[in-house]
Structure formats: C-alpha cells, structure tokens
Amino acid sequence: MCTFTQQSEQSSTGRGPQSRIRKLLALFLFVTACMFQGFQLHAQTFPPATSCTSKDLELISATLPAPAANPCQCSGTRNLMLGIRNKTGSTRTSFALWGTLKRFNAAGEQVDDNGIKTTAGTPIFACANQVKANSDNQLQATSGLTSITVRCGESLVIENLYLAWTTANSNETCDFLRTNTATLNPKCGTLPSIKIGLGVTADFSVNNATCAANGSLQVFPSGGLGPYKVTVAGTTRTGIVAGSSTTFSLPSGTYNIEVTDSRGCINNNFNRTIGNAAAPDVSGIGGAFTKTCTAFLNGALIGETPATGFTYSWAPTTGLSTANVGNPTANPTTTTTYTVTKTNTATGCTSTKQVLVTVDRAIPGISDIGYGFTKTCSDFPNGTYIGESPVIGFTYAWVSNTGLSDANIGNPLANPDATTTYTVTKTSTTNGCSNTKQVVVTVDQAKPSISSIGGAFTKTCIANTNGGTIGESGQTGFTYAWTSVPSGFTASSADPNVNPQRTTNYTVRKTNPSNGCYAEATVTVTVNNTLPDVSSIGGEFTKTCVLKTSGADIGETPVTGFTYSWSPAAGLSAYTIGNPNANPTTTTTYTVTKTETATGCFNAKTVLVTVDQVQPSVNSIGGAFTRTCISNTNGATIGETPVDDYSYTWLPATGLSASNIGNPTANPTVSTTYTVTKTNLTNGCTNTRQVAVTVHTTTPDISGIGGAFTKTCTTNASGAAIGETAQAGFSYAWTSSPVGFTATSAYPTVNPTATTVYTVTKTNNTNGCYADAPVTVTVNTTIPDVGSIGGAFTKTCVLNTSGATIGETPASGFSYAWAPATGLSDAAISNPTANPAASTTYTVTKTNLANGCTDTRQVVVAVNTEAPNFSVCISQPSLCANSGSVSFAASGGSGFEYSIDNGTNFQSSNSFTGLGSGSVSGYKVKNGFGCVTTVSCSDVVMACAPPVSLNNQQQRTISQKVVLEGKPVTQVRAAPNPFSDKVRFQLESASSGYGILELYNLNGQKVRTVFQGYVQSGKAQMVDFLVPGYLKTSLVYVFRVGDQQVTGKLIGLK
Structure with a gap:
C-alpha cells in the first residue's frame, strides 16, 4: 500500500506558487511510484465484457470530498471515495476498478499531474472493502489509488473502466481481485467513464462566435450543494439546479466562470475561450510582378488557387481577366495596386490583401541622339562621331553597321563610303523597352564626271585643218585646268580650241570646289596630211543595149x-x-x-x-477602166495603136483578147494590173507600162442582216426591228410573205399578227450589185385553254367539311395563280384543295410558260357552316307527375332538328313534353346543313319566364309586382336555373330612374347588392346572379325604384 501525507496548506507560504510546485512534484513522485508498484509490475488480463453477466454491483460515483472543516476548499490532497451500489442481500468483501485517469485544467485542457499539457492518461487501480448488502455504499478506496492531489479549477475523469467484485468470502480481498483478473467473470462489468466529484465544479459547452454573431457559453454546475449561482463577464444567473444549465451569449474572448453553491462555496478557477470565426487566410495570395517590354507582355496570374468555400472580389477590375476568381490574369497598362477581398461563405468573415503589379514600359529618350554630318574630300574625310554620350542603364544597337567603329556603343565613329542612314535602337536594360532614331551621314566624295570630256580628233588634209574643240561643255560648279605634251599649252576653259602642227596629248584637271574632289582626263589630237597616188586609176568604156549591157569594172585594184x-x-x-x-x-x-x-x-x-541605150516611148500606152455590174460589162480596149519597128508583150495574158499586140481587149473577172513590154527592134532596147483594169462586181455583204425574233404575249408584244444598221452607199427594198409589207429603210420595225418571212434586197449604189436576205418573225400568242378548270362545290357542316379539290389536272408548260389564297392548300398549283371559312369566288390565272399568254377562270365555293341560334322555353315538372316541357325557337338556317339529350337523339318537332326532373342533359339544334349549336344548360337563353326551381325536390314561381292604375307594372320575376347555381332576375319598373336590387338573410342583414343602375320604364332588365355556396339558404330580395318597392323570398336554395 502506497501512502502519502501532504503538509497542511494553512501557512501563509503554503498558497504560493513555489509551495504548490513543491507539493505537485512530491505528489507526482509518489503517484508514479505507486503506479509502478500497483500496475506496472503485473500484466493485466481481463475476461471479455460479454462474459460479465452479473449485475449485482455497480459503480455509481467517484468523489474527492473536501475536508469537513473547510467544505469550500478547492485544492489539496483528498481521499478517493467510491459510491458502490449493492443490489444483493449479501455483503461483498471487495470491489475494484481499473481505468485511465485524465486531468483537465481550468481552461478545459488535458494536463498531466504537473499541469503540463498532454494527451495521455494515467492507468489506475482502486479497491474498497466491505460493500454492504442492499444499499448504496460510500467507501474510501483502501487499495491502489487511495487519494489524489488536485488544484483549484481542475476536473478529473476516469475512462474505460473495468469493474470487478467478490463474493462474501473474506479471503477474496483487493489483492485477490488484482492478481486474478483473468477469472473475474461473471462478477464484472464495464463503464465508459465516470467523473470524479471535486466539490463545486462545472462542465461547459462552448460555441465559437462568427463574424456576424456572438458565440455561446453553456455552464452545467455540479458538486457542492445546489442550487447554484453562475457569474460570467459581470452577468450573474441564480437558482440553477443540479443537472440543468445556463447559457451566456458572448463575443469572442477568454472568460472566467465563477460557480457558487448554496453554501457559499465558490469555484472561480474556470476559464473558457470563445473563439472567433477565423478571418480567411490570405498569406498565400500574391503574385506581384513587373510588366515590362520583355517580361509578362500579356500579364500574369495573381492571387491564389481558388479555395473551396471562399469567394473573391478584386478592385479595381481594370486590366483583370475577371474580378471574382482567386487567380485572375492581371494585365494593366499602368502600375496598379489590386486589393482582393476573400470571404468565407460559411462565416461571412473577410480578409483583404493587396497585390502590386508594376508596369515599367517607359520608352527610352532619344532626343539627344544626332550629329548627322556630310563627308566630303575636304570636310570629315575620315568620318566623325554620331549618336550621344552613352547613358548608363541603356544599350545601343546601330543598323546598318557599315562604316561604324562599333555598332554597340552610344557614339560610334561613322566613316561610310556612301551616304548612309544609320538607325540606332536604344534599349533600357531595366525594362527592355526600346526606341529608335535615325542619323543620316551624307557622303559627298563623288569625283567629277569626266566621261563626257573628249573631242580627240585627227587633223588631216581635209579634216580639222584649222584644229578643233576638245573637252566638254562647261558645267556649273566645276573648274578646269589644261596642260599639254609637248608642253606649251594651258587653258582654264572647259572646251578650248586647239590646232597643233604635230600630234599632241592635252590633259585637263576637272575640280568640284564644293567638296574639293577632282579627276583628270587626256585628249589626243593626231596630225597626218600626205596626199595618195591616183595614177593607176582608169577603165573607160561604152555601154549599149547589146554591148556591155551589164557594165564593166573601172578604177584600180584596191x-x-x-x-x-x-x-x-x-x-x-x-x-x-x-x-x-x-x-x-x-x-x-x-x-x-x-x-x-x-x-x-x-x-x-x-x-x-x-x-x-535609148528606150522606146510608152507614154501613149493607156486605157485603164473600171468594170462594174452596169458599165464595161464586156471589157474594153487597152494599150496604144501599134508603132512600126516595135514589138509588144502583155502580162498577165488572162482576160486579154491577145497578148502580143499594141491594143488588146481586156475583160478580166477580177481587178488586174497589166504590164506591157515595148521593144525597139533596132537597138533591142525595151520599155514597160502598166494599165490597171478595176473589176467592181462584188455583191453587198448581207451577213449583218438579221433580227429574227419570236413575238409572244410577254416578249416583243409590240414587234421589233429587223435588218441592219444602214450602211452608206447602199439602198434597201423589203417585201414579205405573206405579202403586204414593203419598206426602204435598213432597219424597219415589224409587228405581224402571224408568222411572216421578210426579204430585203440590198443594192450597192456604186456598182449596182445587189443581194437578198430573208428574216423570219415567228408569232406565238396562243391563249391557254381554261375550259377544263372547274370543281365548284358547297361546304357544309357534313359535306366537304375539309374542303375539296378545285381547278384541273396540271398541264405541262403552264403555271397557275389563285386569288384569293385564303383557304387554299397551295395558291400556285393547278388543283389546290379549297377549304375557306366563308363562301369564296376563286379566280385562277393560267399562264403559258412558253409565250407568257394568260387566261382566267372563276370557281365558286359556297360555305354554309353557320350554326343556328335558338332559345328555349322551359316548363318545370310538378312534384308528382312528368309534366315538364321544353320548346325551341331557332333561326339561322332551315330544316331544323332538336335535341334535349345533348345530341344523342334529334327530332324535327321543336316541342318536347311529358318531361320529368333530370330529363334534360343538354340542348342542341341542327339545321339542314348539318350544323349544330350546343349550349350548356347553365347558359341557355330563356324565351319565356320559367318557374323557379328552389331545389331538386320542389319548384316554385316567384313573381311579385306593384300595379299602378294607368301605368306600367313594377315587378320582379326570379327564375333559378334547374341545371346550375344561377338565378335570373327579370326587373320591370313603372317609372324610369335609378334602381337597386338587394338580397337579405332572414335576420334582416343585407348580404349582397345584385344590381344597381338606370332602369327604363316598361323595359325588362335581365340580371343573372350566381349564388355562392355560403348563401344557399332562404333569402329575401328587395327591388326599389324611386318610391316604388317590390319584395320577394327565395326559399330552400341549395
């Protein structure tokens, strides 16, 4: 047995923190030693709980009572008391328990014996002796854990208890139970947990506050002696009995709870924290970036991956892909600080965070870049510097780089060979943005052109005998300086005149003063004037027509x-x-x-x-003429009268009467130029002459004559022009077949009534030749045949109810157009279905598609589908006999038939008699066209004043009137409808004026105003009133007009 004696805490130092720590340390060492002695030395094996079938004993409490002298003491070492209920008639020797002891501080946190937070409990064993029969025993634990040291505000609980007890055998002690755990059944049991009573204490239930509402703290006081008083945050609740609770509505925070029992014992060592709904975590929201000319050109994502249960709202929205997601794409044009509000949809709590997006796209300045210059032969011949002094933080790139000392610096040396435009790109190394500027270096080092300097010549006996001009025409802006070899010549003009006596080289220097550049050119003048030898040149001779006819060589061998x-x-x-x-x-x-x-x-x-070589004369040879269709038709004589000692030869011989005489007859078929050769028979010399014979017998061209056309109802209806555009020099003559048409124009308009062939004779007025050409005009104006179009019919309620086909079978090559189109299935076919709602005369236009000719025909469709109008006069049956009757008055047609059974049976008579109650199920009237009018019983128009049906068992006619001598009657007729809840009132007044009809119950209370308005004397006013369900009882009606009043009663309404 482990025992522990605690020093009294009555001294003034016993309540200090250091004293408490020493005591707790001593208690910890003691309890630890006892635990190792009591439990750790023996392995515990328990029978299964299902084998613990005895219910004789049970553990009902575990307490650590305060000292009797100080019942309100809340700390110290106290004996463990076990409440054991023995339900048997025998006293049991021992009762033991095994379990896990857990300790909680005033804040409800689990701690170890030293007050340090933990999640582990302490295994314990406790046992008490002599459990009396048939009673609830309060026994001090005498074995195992017998006492426990507690601190104010702590609470203790034993969990996972295993219970066991003995018989009345005195040898079955606590040691017996502890060492024989495997054979305890069936005198055993289990218990999930039991709280150890510590005097005044309490349990708590805490609900955290939200962002929109307070939290709650529910206090369950216990221990000590109730009822209790509970104080939290300055609020006190009293009269709280054991087993009940009180609840405080509190904002988030840590609160001290004070519990006082009825003896005045106070325990104020409890602290509980009401948490607040946590503000959303925004630590993960970020993504700040810098947008430059090279980085994040299209922006980037900011924020965070969207978290479930949260919403997001960004401001401003400018530059965002969307403003209500966790991670929008931000792409602003200027530096922007975005603020996002993250909201917990469950608690409504919000947090904000800012994300900075810096836009650094400043374009580099280029205003200082320059120094364009002109390079000449005298100025900057070796180039010079361009650009600007390099600026830190920027790079430079020059294009083109030809002629530059360095293409990647701010101020390179430029020395190009030709005029060059340099483009420099200045780029910020910070944001990658760039700007460009051009610098022009003009190269003016062109040497003067000397390509036109010349004039070299040779001075001979006949050429340039006085010398000549050399050089070029003077050019503005240039100077010239001449020298010679042999020396002796100088000049400053552009084109001096020189006349050397011997061959000489002249050199000129041409200079451009504007750029200092020059070029030289040499001009050579050759002098040579010796005369050639002509002594061997000869070869004179005589040429005739027969001697040396081809000539001979003269001169000398070259x-x-x-x-x-x-x-x-x-x-x-x-x-x-x-x-x-x-x-x-x-x-x-x-x-x-x-x-x-x-x-x-x-x-x-x-x-x-x-x-x-004198040639014969041919001047008298002639006779050229023209042969046409009307002149020189047989040809004519050409040539000359033959001359003696001369011969003649004509070519070609075609068309000639003879080809070897001086004057043959020429009659060619085509224009021909004849050549005659006349020969001098004495010296053999000849001569020729040509004679042209023109043959102009060509007939006119008629290929352009045309204009044949077809005349239809739509095309060329007024005729058209035929022939051709008139040609100058020609005449025209038209005839026709059939005969009757003549014209002299080239392009007459014709408009025949039948197909006609027109023939034109075209004559060449110059040569009298002519040609004929026919032009055919076809006339096609036949009107379509509409004789077969028909189909007129009558549509009634029983005949042709869906209409019928009208028109004709479609004819190929024709189109159809119906008017009006109303009621037609198709207004553009030959045989549409016509189904008009009213009688209609349809007109169809039939068109010949080949010639456009049309004709029309009408088809009449008569429609007789108007339902008849009717009213009925109803005579109600009596209670004891089938004496009712119905008579019809119909209009709108003829040959009427009538039905009172909703169309099941019809009769030609308009009167139905011998009717009993329920005989009428519906009114129908049918006319001779089969058209039926149906009216429900509730809507039938009464043609007489029917008797009043007060209910299904009795009928009564109510008619009240006031008769004034010599005046119309003031009266009311009430006629309930036997088939509905309607009552029809017929109001008549002896005088005109304002009238009112009111209903009253039998208690004299007005329940409805049925009618109020102007009433004309002698004219009945019909008023229908639908009786609501709650008024279906006996009612009194009152009708007033001026000083006249009529009353009546409606009895037994249902």
Missing part, C-alpha cells in the same frame, strides 16, 4: 591602207571600193576620191562611161 569614194554612185556596183562595176543608164563621168586611211589625205581622178 590598195591596202586606202579608201575609195566614187561619185556619182548611180550605176556602180559599189561606190567605196577601188574597182567597182560601172553600169550606168546614161553616159556618166565618174570621179573617184582615194583617201589614205592612216593620214586622212585624199586625191581624185575621173573615168568616163558612155551609154547608148
């Missing part, structure tokens, strides 16, 4: 280095060679100029060629 030029050139085979063939037509003296090509000097000599 000499190398010399050129020849003969004059005149006529009759020479060539005039630039040394020995040409001379074949002139007349006597000619030829002069040849022999020129030395090396020197340009020349010499001349003449050669005579005599020509004796």
Whole structure:
C-alpha cells in the first residue's frame, strides 16, 4: 500500500506558487511510484465484457470530498471515495476498478499531474472493502489509488473502466481481485467513464462566435450543494439546479466562470475561450510582378488557387481577366495596386490583401541622339562621331553597321563610303523597352564626271585643218585646268580650241570646289596630211543595149591602207571600193576620191562611161477602166495603136483578147494590173507600162442582216426591228410573205399578227450589185385553254367539311395563280384543295410558260357552316307527375332538328313534353346543313319566364309586382336555373330612374347588392346572379325604384 501525507496548506507560504510546485512534484513522485508498484509490475488480463453477466454491483460515483472543516476548499490532497451500489442481500468483501485517469485544467485542457499539457492518461487501480448488502455504499478506496492531489479549477475523469467484485468470502480481498483478473467473470462489468466529484465544479459547452454573431457559453454546475449561482463577464444567473444549465451569449474572448453553491462555496478557477470565426487566410495570395517590354507582355496570374468555400472580389477590375476568381490574369497598362477581398461563405468573415503589379514600359529618350554630318574630300574625310554620350542603364544597337567603329556603343565613329542612314535602337536594360532614331551621314566624295570630256580628233588634209574643240561643255560648279605634251599649252576653259602642227596629248584637271574632289582626263589630237597616188586609176568604156549591157569594172585594184569614194554612185556596183562595176543608164563621168586611211589625205581622178541605150516611148500606152455590174460589162480596149519597128508583150495574158499586140481587149473577172513590154527592134532596147483594169462586181455583204425574233404575249408584244444598221452607199427594198409589207429603210420595225418571212434586197449604189436576205418573225400568242378548270362545290357542316379539290389536272408548260389564297392548300398549283371559312369566288390565272399568254377562270365555293341560334322555353315538372316541357325557337338556317339529350337523339318537332326532373342533359339544334349549336344548360337563353326551381325536390314561381292604375307594372320575376347555381332576375319598373336590387338573410342583414343602375320604364332588365355556396339558404330580395318597392323570398336554395 502506497501512502502519502501532504503538509497542511494553512501557512501563509503554503498558497504560493513555489509551495504548490513543491507539493505537485512530491505528489507526482509518489503517484508514479505507486503506479509502478500497483500496475506496472503485473500484466493485466481481463475476461471479455460479454462474459460479465452479473449485475449485482455497480459503480455509481467517484468523489474527492473536501475536508469537513473547510467544505469550500478547492485544492489539496483528498481521499478517493467510491459510491458502490449493492443490489444483493449479501455483503461483498471487495470491489475494484481499473481505468485511465485524465486531468483537465481550468481552461478545459488535458494536463498531466504537473499541469503540463498532454494527451495521455494515467492507468489506475482502486479497491474498497466491505460493500454492504442492499444499499448504496460510500467507501474510501483502501487499495491502489487511495487519494489524489488536485488544484483549484481542475476536473478529473476516469475512462474505460473495468469493474470487478467478490463474493462474501473474506479471503477474496483487493489483492485477490488484482492478481486474478483473468477469472473475474461473471462478477464484472464495464463503464465508459465516470467523473470524479471535486466539490463545486462545472462542465461547459462552448460555441465559437462568427463574424456576424456572438458565440455561446453553456455552464452545467455540479458538486457542492445546489442550487447554484453562475457569474460570467459581470452577468450573474441564480437558482440553477443540479443537472440543468445556463447559457451566456458572448463575443469572442477568454472568460472566467465563477460557480457558487448554496453554501457559499465558490469555484472561480474556470476559464473558457470563445473563439472567433477565423478571418480567411490570405498569406498565400500574391503574385506581384513587373510588366515590362520583355517580361509578362500579356500579364500574369495573381492571387491564389481558388479555395473551396471562399469567394473573391478584386478592385479595381481594370486590366483583370475577371474580378471574382482567386487567380485572375492581371494585365494593366499602368502600375496598379489590386486589393482582393476573400470571404468565407460559411462565416461571412473577410480578409483583404493587396497585390502590386508594376508596369515599367517607359520608352527610352532619344532626343539627344544626332550629329548627322556630310563627308566630303575636304570636310570629315575620315568620318566623325554620331549618336550621344552613352547613358548608363541603356544599350545601343546601330543598323546598318557599315562604316561604324562599333555598332554597340552610344557614339560610334561613322566613316561610310556612301551616304548612309544609320538607325540606332536604344534599349533600357531595366525594362527592355526600346526606341529608335535615325542619323543620316551624307557622303559627298563623288569625283567629277569626266566621261563626257573628249573631242580627240585627227587633223588631216581635209579634216580639222584649222584644229578643233576638245573637252566638254562647261558645267556649273566645276573648274578646269589644261596642260599639254609637248608642253606649251594651258587653258582654264572647259572646251578650248586647239590646232597643233604635230600630234599632241592635252590633259585637263576637272575640280568640284564644293567638296574639293577632282579627276583628270587626256585628249589626243593626231596630225597626218600626205596626199595618195591616183595614177593607176582608169577603165573607160561604152555601154549599149547589146554591148556591155551589164557594165564593166573601172578604177584600180584596191590598195591596202586606202579608201575609195566614187561619185556619182548611180550605176556602180559599189561606190567605196577601188574597182567597182560601172553600169550606168546614161553616159556618166565618174570621179573617184582615194583617201589614205592612216593620214586622212585624199586625191581624185575621173573615168568616163558612155551609154547608148535609148528606150522606146510608152507614154501613149493607156486605157485603164473600171468594170462594174452596169458599165464595161464586156471589157474594153487597152494599150496604144501599134508603132512600126516595135514589138509588144502583155502580162498577165488572162482576160486579154491577145497578148502580143499594141491594143488588146481586156475583160478580166477580177481587178488586174497589166504590164506591157515595148521593144525597139533596132537597138533591142525595151520599155514597160502598166494599165490597171478595176473589176467592181462584188455583191453587198448581207451577213449583218438579221433580227429574227419570236413575238409572244410577254416578249416583243409590240414587234421589233429587223435588218441592219444602214450602211452608206447602199439602198434597201423589203417585201414579205405573206405579202403586204414593203419598206426602204435598213432597219424597219415589224409587228405581224402571224408568222411572216421578210426579204430585203440590198443594192450597192456604186456598182449596182445587189443581194437578198430573208428574216423570219415567228408569232406565238396562243391563249391557254381554261375550259377544263372547274370543281365548284358547297361546304357544309357534313359535306366537304375539309374542303375539296378545285381547278384541273396540271398541264405541262403552264403555271397557275389563285386569288384569293385564303383557304387554299397551295395558291400556285393547278388543283389546290379549297377549304375557306366563308363562301369564296376563286379566280385562277393560267399562264403559258412558253409565250407568257394568260387566261382566267372563276370557281365558286359556297360555305354554309353557320350554326343556328335558338332559345328555349322551359316548363318545370310538378312534384308528382312528368309534366315538364321544353320548346325551341331557332333561326339561322332551315330544316331544323332538336335535341334535349345533348345530341344523342334529334327530332324535327321543336316541342318536347311529358318531361320529368333530370330529363334534360343538354340542348342542341341542327339545321339542314348539318350544323349544330350546343349550349350548356347553365347558359341557355330563356324565351319565356320559367318557374323557379328552389331545389331538386320542389319548384316554385316567384313573381311579385306593384300595379299602378294607368301605368306600367313594377315587378320582379326570379327564375333559378334547374341545371346550375344561377338565378335570373327579370326587373320591370313603372317609372324610369335609378334602381337597386338587394338580397337579405332572414335576420334582416343585407348580404349582397345584385344590381344597381338606370332602369327604363316598361323595359325588362335581365340580371343573372350566381349564388355562392355560403348563401344557399332562404333569402329575401328587395327591388326599389324611386318610391316604388317590390319584395320577394327565395326559399330552400341549395
């Protein structure tokens, strides 16, 4: 047995923290030692709970009573008392329990014996002796755990209890139970938990506050002696009995609870915290970024992955893909601080967080970039610097880089060979944004053009004898300086005149003063004037028509280095060679100029060629003429009268009467030019002459004559023009078949009534030739046949109820159009189904699609489907006999038949008699067209004043009236409908004026105003009144007009 004696806490230092710590440490060491002694040395094995079948004993309480001298003491070491109920008649020796002891501090947190938070409990064993029979025993534990040290505000509970007890055998002690756990059954049992009573204490139920409402703290006081008083946050509740509770509505926070029992014992060591619904966690919301010209061009996601149970709202919304998701895409154009509100949909709690999106897209400044210059032969011949002094934080890239010292710096040396536009891109290394600027370097180093400087020439005996001009035409903006070899010549003009005596080289320097550039050119003048030798040139001869007819060579064998030029050139085979063939037509003296090509000097000599070749005269040969269709139709004589000693030959011979005479007759079929050769028989010389015979017998072209057309009802209805556009020099003559048409125009308009062939004769007024051409005009204006179109019919309620087909069977090549289209299945076919609602005359237009001609026909469809109108006069049956009757008055047709059984049977008579109650189920009237009018019993128009049906068992007619001598009657007729809850009132007044009809119950209370309004004297006013269910009892009606009043009674209404 472990025992522990605690020092009294009555001293002034016993209540201090250090004293408590020493006591707790001593208690911890003691309890630990006892636990190892009592439990850890023995392995516990218990029978299954299902085998514990005895219910003799049960554990009903476990307490740590305060000292009797100080019942309100809340701390210290106390004896463990067990409440054991023995339901048997024998005293049991021992009762034991095993379980796990758990300790909770004033805040409800589980702690160990030292007050340190833990989740583990302490295994315990406790046992008491002598459990008396048939009683509830309060026994101090005498074995195992016998006492426990507690602190104010703590609570204790034993969980997972296993209970066991002995018989009355005195040998079955607590040690017996502890060492024989495996054989305890069936005297055993289990208990989930039991709270150890500690004096005044309490249990608590805490509900946390939300963002919109307070939380609650429910206090269950116990221990001590009730009833209790509970104080929380300055609020006190009294009269709380044991087993009940009180609830406080409180905001979030930590609260001290004070519980006082009826003896004044106070326990204020309880603290409970009412939590607040946590604000949403926004620590994960982020995504701040910087948008530059190279990074995040399209923005980026910000926020967080959406969390279930939360909503999001972003502001501002500018630049966001959407403003109500957890992670929108942000793509603003300027730096923006986005604020997101995250809301817990369950608690309504919100949190906000900001996300900064920086937009850094500033374009680099380029205003200082420049220094364009012009490079010439005298200015900046080696180039110079362009751009700007490099700025830190920026890079530079030049394009083109030709002629640059470095293409990647701010101020490179530019020395291009040609005018160049340099483009520099200045880029910020911070945000990647760039800007460009151009710098133009003009290169003006072009040397003067000397391509046009020239004028080199050779001075000979005949060329440039006085010298010549060299150089070029002077150009503005340039200077010239001439020198010569051999020396001796200078000049400053652009084109000086030189005349050397020997070959000389002239050199000029051409300078552009604007850029200092120059170029040089040399011009050579050659001098050569020795005369050539012409002594061997000769070859004179005589040419006739039979001797040397092809001429002969004259001159000399050509000499190398010399050129020849003969004059005149006529009759020479060539005039630039040394020995040409001379074949002139007349006597000619030829002069040849022999020129030395090396020197340009020349010499001349003449050669005579005599020509004796007189040709015959042909001037009198002629006779050209024109043959047409009306003149020289057989030809005519051409040539001349034959001359002696001459012969004649004509070509071609076609169309000639003879080809070897001086004057043949020519009669060709086509235009022909005849050539005649006339020969001098004495010297053999000949001559020719041409004679043209024109044959103009071509008939006119009629290929353009046309215009054949077809005349229909829609095409060319007024005719059309035929023929061709008139041609100058031609005449026209028209005839027709059938005859009757003549015209002289080229393009007449014709409008025949029948197909006609028109023939035109086209005549050439110049040569009288003509040609005929026919033009056919086809007339197709036949009107369609509508004789077979029909189908008129009558539609009644029993005949052709769905209409019928009208028109004709479709004819190929024709279209149809019906009007009106109302009631037709199709208004564009030949045989539509016609089903109009009213009588209709349909007109169909039939069109020949080939010629557009139309004709119309009408089809009448008569519609007789109007239902008849009728009213009935009903005479109600008596109670004891079938004496009722119904008579009809019908209009709207003829041949009426009548039915009172809703159309089951019809009769031609309009009167039904011998009717009993229930004989009428529905009214129908049918006319001769089979059309039926159906009216429900409740809506039938009464043609007489029927008797009043007060209920299904009795009928009564109510008619009240006031008769004034010599005046119309003031009266009321009430006629309830036997088939509905309606009552029809017929009101008549002796005088005109304002009238009112009211209903009263038998207690004299007005229940309804049925009618109020103007009533005309002598004219019945009908009023229908639907009696509601709650008024179906006896009623009194009152009808007043001025000073006249009529009353009546409706009895037994249902």
